[in-house]
């Protein structure tokens with residue numbers, strides 16, 4: 280299966296993609312007692328996910344594929360979970376559109392802030408991500424839009440922001456995951472270095488939530 284990690288602008292995607300990929304590989308679950316095979320796809324011109332895989336000595340491949348032909352060119356064996364780090368959908372909608380044609384799950388990454396909320400829900404001059412997901416339906420093999428969830432990241436405990444933006448996003452029709460990724464120095468410094476123990480923290484909890492909800496096969 281293929282998981283598309285999206286946001287209109289900078290939203291924590293690369294950090295979350297790298298840590299989620301490791302957690303998917305390492306987390307031993309009911310359905311995957313040995314963990315899962317994973318493969319990364321860097322669909323951002325920054326190539327930061329790919330670069331992290333080199334510098335961080337990842338134990339799985341990350342392909343460079345920042346192209347509007349993603350849906351034609353990606354290669355993913357049946358038993359492997361593909362994790363795609365998309366670029367800014369507001370600047371490169373053509374690439375995100377292509378990924379959405381073949382994604383089995385979309386994860387929208389956002390901080391619980393007005394800045395992120397506005398760019399997702401009420402962009403002045405762009406197509407909303409919700410509309411991009413909806414319009415993908417007609418170009419998909421099954422004619423249905425892929426399931427999509429919101430992952431709140433850079434959350435701070437005991438503040439109102441997470442609860443407020445969870446409520447706001449749900450009111451907009453989004454499905455917000457229970458798991459959130461807290462703001463932390465360790466996560467802020469993760470890109471560029473080897474990833475150790477990703478399954479032990481919130482990314483392991485994220486894998487369990489996705490599996491228990493039938494969103495991770």
Ligand SMILES: Nc1ncnc2c1ncn2[C@@H]1O[C@H](COP(=O)(O)OP(=O)(O)OP(=O)(O)O)[C@@H](O)[C@H]1O
Pocket residue numbers: 286288289290291292293294295323325327366367432433434460461462463464466467468469
């Ligand atoms: N959980 C976290 N806690 C604290 N800082 C974080 C966390 N996750 C990401 N960051 C920081 O937020 C910034 C943006 O993260 P990241 O580069 O992963 O976003 P992105 O969506 O990939 O951005 P872009 O689309 O521009 O490549 C980085 O400085 C990163 O270190």
Ligand SMILES: [Mg+2]
Pocket residue numbers: 292293294323325327364
């Ligand atoms: Mg990035």
